[in-house]
C-alpha cells in the first residue's frame with residue numbers, strides 16, 4: 001500500500017518533471033537563438049573596422065589625383081557616403097567602376113578602383129587596418145556607414 005502510493009507520487013513527479021524539462025529545453029533554445037542573433041550582427045563589418053591597408057591608401061591617392069580630383073573635391077564624398085549608408089562597399093565600388101571617371105568610365109584597372117575607394121574612405125576619417133579591401137573576397141560583407 002505504501003509502495004503504491006509512492007509509485008503514484010513518483011509518476012506525478014516524473015510527468016511534471018518531463019514538462020519542466022521540456023519548458024527548460026524550449027527556454028534554452030530561445031536563449032540560443034537570441035544570443036546567436038547579435039553575433040550575426042557583430043560579424044557584419046563596416047568601414048569603421050580597419051578594412052583597407054595604408055598601401056592601398058597611398059596607391060589610391062596617386063590614382064585619385066590623376067583620374068578623379070579634377071571633378072570631385074573630398075567634401076563631395078561625405079554626402080556620397082551618407083547616401084550609401086548601410087549598403088555594402090562592393091556596390092559603391094561597382095558604381096564607381098561602371099560610371100567613373102565620368103569622361104572615361106571603366107578606364108582604370110580594377111585594383112586602382114579599389115585603391116581609390118580605400119583612399120576616399122581614409123580621407124573621410126575611416127581607419128586603416130591589416131587586411132586589404134578586395135572585391136573578390138570581402139567587400140560584399142563590409143557595409144558603408146555615414147562619416
Ligand code: HEC
Pocket residue numbers: 064067068069070071072080083095096100101102103108116
Ligand atoms: C570628368 C569629371 C569627372 C571625373 C574625372 C570623375 N567624376 Fe565622379 N562624378 C562626376 C559627375 C558629373 C557625377 C554625377 C553628378 C554628381 O553626383 O555630382 C559623378 C559622381 C560620382 C560619384 C557618386 C556616384 C553615386 O551614385 O553615388 C562618385 C562616388 C564618384 N563620382 C567618384 C569618382 C571617382 C572615384 C573618380 C575617379 C576614378 C571620379 N568620380 C572621376 C564627374 C566626374
